[in-house]
Amino acid sequence: MPRTPTPRATRTPRRGGFGRELAGALAVGLSVLAVVIVVFQVLAWARGVPGPGTAMVLGHLGAAVLAVLVQRVADRTSGWPATAAALGVAVITGATMWVLWWA
Numbered sequence: 001m002p003r004t005p006t007p008r009a010t011r012t013p014r015r016g017g018f019g020r021e022l023a024g025a026l027a028v029g030l031s032v033l034a035v036v037i038v039v040f041q042v043l044a045w046a047r048g049v050p051g052p053g054t055a056m057v058l059g060h061l062g063a064a065v066l067a068v069l070v071q072r073v074a075d076r077t078s079g080w081p082a083t084a085a086a087l088g089v090a091v092i093t094g095a096t097m098w099v100l101w102w103a
Contacts, residue, residue: 019083019086019087020074020075020082020086022086022090023071023074023085023086023087023089023090024071024074024075024089026067026089026090026093027064027067027068027070027071027089027093029093030060030063030064030067030092030093030096031064031067031068033060033064034060034061034063034064037052037056037057037060038057038060038061040052041053041056041057056100059096059099059100060096060100063092063093063095063096063100066092067089067092067093070085070088070089070092071085071086071089073085074086074088074089
């Protein structure tokens with residue numbers, strides 16, 4: 001009698017929810033902003049004019065990397081850890097905007 005393969009456990013798709021999706025958009029936006037700042041700094045170096053500066057470039061790159069890593073936690077977990085990670089992305093984005101742009 002031939003053996004029938006046992007069905008693999010199927011994963012139930014997790015709903016992202018508005019908060020997780022918003023946090024993802026913030027992480028992507030922060031990453032795009034970091035790339036733009038790097039491009040402006042390179043153009044400034046090429047033209048011999050002052051650009052955004054090293055602190056601005058490193059601050060944006062660090063914040064973007066941190067936001068993407070925290071967003072991965074939000075995407076790969078559920079419950080309170082995902083909520084806390086999504087809030088963490090919002091806090092990172094807000095702090096970056098405050099420190100590097102508005103203050």
